[in-house]
Amino acid sequence: MKHYFKLDEDGDVDEFALEGGIHNGPECLRCKAMWCMWCARGRMDEECPGWKPGYVTRRVRRARSGYHVRLIRRRRRRGGGR
Structure with a gap:
Protein backbone atom coordinates (compact mmCIF):
# COMPACT_ATOMS: atom_id res chain seq x y z
CA MET A 1 0.00 0.00 0.00
CA LYS A 2 1.33 3.45 -0.91
CA HIS A 3 1.75 6.36 1.51
CA TYR A 4 -1.42 8.19 2.58
CA PHE A 5 -0.49 11.87 2.39
CA LYS A 6 -1.87 14.79 4.36
CA LEU A 7 -3.96 17.00 2.04
CA ASP A 8 -4.33 20.77 1.86
CA GLU A 9 -7.58 22.78 1.59
CA ASP A 10 -7.83 22.10 -2.14
CA GLY A 11 -7.52 18.32 -1.75
CA ASP A 12 -3.98 18.18 -3.14
CA VAL A 13 -0.97 16.64 -1.36
CA ASP A 14 0.25 19.19 1.21
CA GLU A 15 3.80 19.75 0.00
CA PHE A 16 4.50 22.10 2.91
CA ALA A 17 3.74 19.70 5.79
CA LEU A 18 7.52 19.67 6.33
CA GLU A 19 8.84 23.19 6.04
CA GLY A 20 12.26 24.27 7.18
CA GLY A 21 14.85 26.37 5.45
CA ILE A 22 14.97 25.34 1.82
CA HIS A 23 13.33 21.96 2.50
CA ASN A 24 9.65 21.16 2.12
CA GLY A 25 7.70 17.99 1.55
CA PRO A 26 4.71 15.79 2.36
CA GLU A 27 3.74 13.84 5.49
CA CYS A 28 2.31 10.31 5.51
CA LEU A 29 -0.61 10.05 7.93
CA ARG A 30 -0.13 6.29 8.43
CA CYS A 31 3.58 6.03 9.24
CA LYS A 32 4.14 9.73 10.13
CA ALA A 33 7.15 9.89 7.79
CA MET A 34 8.16 13.30 6.46
CA TRP A 35 10.88 14.03 3.91
CA CYS A 36 12.04 16.78 1.62
CA MET A 37 10.47 16.35 -1.80
CA TRP A 38 13.59 17.83 -3.42
CA CYS A 39 16.25 15.83 -1.56
CA ALA A 40 14.41 12.48 -1.71
CA ARG A 41 12.41 12.60 -4.94
CA GLY A 42 11.70 8.88 -5.28
CA ARG A 43 9.98 8.42 -1.92
CA MET A 44 6.53 9.58 -3.09
CA ASP A 45 5.92 6.21 -4.81
CA GLU A 46 7.43 3.84 -2.23
CA GLU A 47 5.45 1.42 -0.10
CA CYS A 48 4.31 2.65 3.31
CA PRO A 49 5.88 0.65 6.16
CA GLY A 50 3.11 1.77 8.53
CA TRP A 51 0.42 -0.08 6.59
CA LYS A 52 -0.55 -3.54 7.79
CA PRO A 53 -3.01 -5.96 6.15
Missing part, protein backbone atom coordinates in the same frame (compact mmCIF):
# COMPACT_ATOMS: atom_id res chain seq x y z
CA GLY A 54 -6.32 -5.66 7.94
CA TYR A 55 -5.47 -2.14 9.15
CA VAL A 56 -8.64 -0.28 10.06
CA THR A 57 -8.68 3.39 10.97
CA ARG A 58 -10.45 4.71 14.04
CA ARG A 59 -13.02 6.46 11.82
CA VAL A 60 -13.92 3.19 10.08
CA ARG A 61 -14.19 1.31 13.39
CA ARG A 62 -16.52 3.96 14.78
CA ALA A 63 -18.67 3.90 11.66
CA ARG A 64 -18.91 0.12 11.77
CA SER A 65 -19.91 0.11 15.43
CA GLY A 66 -22.56 2.80 14.96
CA TYR A 67 -20.78 4.96 17.52
CA HIS A 68 -21.29 8.15 15.54
CA VAL A 69 -25.03 7.48 15.19
CA ARG A 70 -25.48 7.02 18.95
CA LEU A 71 -23.41 10.12 19.65
CA ILE A 72 -25.49 12.29 17.32
CA ARG A 73 -28.75 11.03 18.84
CA ARG A 74 -27.46 11.72 22.34
CA ARG A 75 -26.45 15.27 21.37
CA ARG A 76 -29.84 15.95 19.78
CA ARG A 77 -31.64 14.77 22.94
CA ARG A 78 -29.56 17.19 24.98
CA GLY A 79 -30.41 20.02 22.58
CA GLY A 80 -26.97 20.45 21.06
CA GLY A 81 -25.09 19.30 18.01
CA ARG A 82 -26.25 19.05 14.42
